[in-house]
Amino acid sequence: MPFGYPGYPGYPGYPGYQGQVQGPPGYGWPAMPMAPANGMGVTALVLGIIAAVGFCLWPLAIVLGILAIIFGAIGRGRAKRGEATNPGQALAGIICGITGIVLGVALLVVLIAVPDDAFEEDGAASGDAGYSTTLVVRS
Structure with a gap:
């Protein structure tokens, strides 16, 4: 069929005719939508x-918790602007980061406040340094 023949896609009466010949994207066609920037929330x-989870390593937990809060806030901002599609993940990151900081600081307080004698096996505080003594008998 030659171009312009009735029933051909380029014919003015053809359904969906937009008055232009198909070309590569960017030449009269809608641009491809941008992928959401979900990296900060994740x-x-x-x-x-x-x-x-790793609050037992309290220095690392505190640092990672602070970073989680920062990245979560940036991710929530991107979601509000429509650049990202995961505001829930960013909020969950903020909540988990706060939890990690609280648990890490609580562990630090326990380690500082509780005396070392409380962790002995027999439960009683003794005056020795924890070393065992032996008796040597010479004949």
């Missing part, structure tokens, strides 16, 4: 989970 969630 990063906040991962760091927050690591901080909350």
Whole structure:
């Protein structure tokens, strides 16, 4: 069929005719939508989970918790602007980051406030330094 023949896609009466010949994207066609920038929310969630679960390593938990809060706030801002589609992940990262910080600080307070004698096996405070003594008998 030649171009312009009735029933051909370029014919004016053809359904969907827009008055232009098809070309590569960017030449009269709508641009491809941008992929959502979800990296900050995902990063906040991962760091927050690591901080909350690994609170026994309290210095690392506190640092990772702070980073999770920062990345979560940036991710929530991107979601509000429409650049990201995961505001829930960013919020979960903030919550887990706060939890990791609280648990890490609580562990630090326990380690500082509780005396070392409380962790002995027999439960009684003794005056020795924890070393065993032996008796040597010479004949």
